[in-house]
Amino acid sequence: MDQPENSLKSRIKSSAKPAAKKKNQLGYGIAVLIIAVIFGIFLANIKAPLAVRWMFGLAFGFVLQRSRFCFTAAMRDPVLTGSTSLLRAVIIAIAVATVGFSAIQFAAFTAGKPIPGNISPVGIHTLIGGILFGIGAVIAGGCASGTLMRVGEAYTMNMIALVFFIVGSAFGAYNFGWAKANLIKSAPAIFLPDVLGWPVAFFGQLLMLFAIYWLALWWDYRKAA
Structure with a gap:
């Protein structure tokens, strides 16, 4: 009884296609890097800020691709897959931006200068x-x-x-x-510091973001349970 079973297994193994070998794309990566550097040098010869923007764009694109960051996915994934990792990343980004921009605007406000930013x-x-x-x-x-x-x-x-x-x-x-x-x-x-005052507007927004972050975390664990 073992011989037919062994012959069947051997036929299955022989008919199975070998796994496709992954292509080594290191050469393509090096070529793209060289082109990016040459183009950056070309932009620097025209105007230095252009080269800075070029490098920033490359770095931002690399981070974006590796993190799979997408605002639509941040709002869609909690409903479709139950994952809130991207949503929580967006909340953290907004919180960091809130601290940074509030510091810049409050410094201008206390100095009696026009508050920067478009309202x-x-x-x-x-x-x-x-x-x-x-x-x-x-x-x-x-x-x-x-x-x-x-x-x-x-x-x-x-x-x-x-x-x-x-x-x-x-x-x-x-x-x-x-x-x-x-x-x-x-x-x-509507500029919230004008309506609520700077302390309430600043800390109120951070508390609201913290509450949304906590709800997102709760939703993630609830779906995983």
Whole structure:
């Protein structure tokens, strides 16, 4: 009885395809690095800040690709997969930005200087834009940063999404005058330190972010249980 079973196993092993050997892409990586350095030197000869922006863009793109960071995934994953790791990363990023920008703005406020930063109006245009962008991001499978990252990885769908991203941005820029006159102009520009005071606005926002972070962590453990 053992002989037929052994012959069957040997036939299965012989018919099974060998695992595809992974290609060594080290050469491609070195070539891309050399091209990036040469192009950076070219930009530095034109204008030094261009080379700095080029290096920052490369570094930011590398971090983005390795971390798989995407704002759409941060809002989508808790519902689809139950994971809140990206959402918690976004919350931490907002908290760090809150501390940094608040320090810069408060320093200008105490010095009697104009407070830096754009305080954009909030109104129906914000709601409409958020809904449209959210629908598009879900269909495309990523936000602007996630789309750019996957374009660099040669995802065809995201290449198509990038084309329509540009088309939509151009259409929005063309009609921005109408939107500004009819929707944005009458919307209030709310700066929380003016409404609540600096201590309440600053610590209140950090407490709110901490509460959302705790809820996200609870949701993650709840789904994992």
